[in-house]
Amino acid sequence: MLKIDDLHVSYGAVRAIKGISLEVNDGELVSLIGANGAGKTTTLHTISGLVPAQSGSIILDGKDLRKTAPERIIELGLAHVPEGRHVFARMTVEENLLMGAYIVRDKARVRRQLEMVYGHFPRLAERTRQLAGTLSGGEQQMLAMGRALMTAPRMLLLDEPSMGLSPLLVKEIFSMIKGLHADGITILLVEQNAKMALAISDRAYVLETGRISMSGSAQDLLHDDKVRRAYLGA
């Protein structure tokens, strides 16, 4: 579904991504793990067109994303839940969700998606008119995910969905991601919490200062000594 080949990204003189290649197949849940500053967010931002690539290719279902205007990428069925949530703080919960469906013209479809999201996240349904900026961190994460689901995307990019959440909420968020995967949505998941990410993933890539140092099935990586020492605190 998504295929990245020899991607290079720089911020001025800083070379953040130094030639990575990765692939996410239809229906897969793939994790991208790595230390702070490894380039995980940069990778997702480049896929979504928020950051321009230097060279390399990013192909989604045969379409070259580097040649697609950033705001049109969502029309291809790819939604991105950014690091730090980025909900619209001065808008209500429901307005945020409606913004998620900005490209959907059919009002009835928007209503259906809204019901679906409220079904997935009952906590949001109780707070439709609350300003997003006043939600708790966990609720904001749910809102950011719900907003990304409003177009019924075929693929999701999730950037550190568990960041800053209590252990209980982390579990809740991970089980939601598992549920989305089970529903058939293709997912590329970036996580600091490598252990839990690997536990629910099919495959994974390890990113180290802009290069992929390891990749394989999530199970294999979970039991790999190097991965265990570096990322699983074992």
Add this chain to the structure above:
Amino acid sequence: MGEFLQTLFVGLRLGSVYALIALGYTMVYGIVRLINFAHGDFIMVGGYTLIFTVPLMTAAGMPAWLAVVIAIAVCALVGVLVELIAYRPVRRKGTNMTALITAVAMSLFLENLAQAIPAIGPNPIIAGQFFASGGFRVAGVTLDYITTYTIVVSAVVMLLLYVFTQKTKMGRAMRCVSEDKSAAILMGISVNKTVLSTFAIGSGLSAIAALMYVAQYPKVYTTMGSLLGLKAFVAAVAGGIGIVPGAMLGGVVIGLVESFTTSYINSSLTDTFVFLILIIVLLIKPAGILGKNVGEKV
């Protein structure tokens, strides 16, 4: 009592005009974080458009004020062109300071350009009458038509603008872009198109302000937008720059301060008082009357 009411109405009239102009500053600032110093000059553009199109209107047997429709279109176009030609390229390459200097340059450019046009030239042009003279009698004072129309029209326009930003897709897109550009892009919103619409609407509003202002002070000249724009900018900052209701409130406050200073203190001190009020407001609330100081981008 009569004098008080009269002063109040005059203040509201001035304030409505400031508010309409302040909205342009605040909307553009909200979306691209730029003080568009050329915005005041859009009033001049609106003023001259009215001067040249009112005779056409009357010749066609239509009311003079209907020329404002053309003025809105011309101002919107000028706003869009200024953004496309001057601001967008600079925003892409330069710093905030470069953008600010470009804005000052655009202001001077528009004034010079106007002077260079033979039909305009350096001398003021006196405008004809836009509205019937006379007025309503309310509570023992005469409310002239211009004052009444200015207050009512501005209130309606601002109400429509508020509904637009809250309820329409384009309006919501504007709020998103002004809050969080990258998140807006992820929603499928085109930032460039949204910025252009904001310039068009903000500049269009200055044509309405021009109609109301010139109706009262029928003199159009190339630098007429400078002080007017400056005070409206003060209004936008006092209300909380980037916040739409703040610009409305700030405009009305500045208008009232001006009118009451003129009536009760000394008319040569009005501009001093306007800035004094701004300084006091900002000392008490650094982000403006409706601005939030913590946790939120202006």
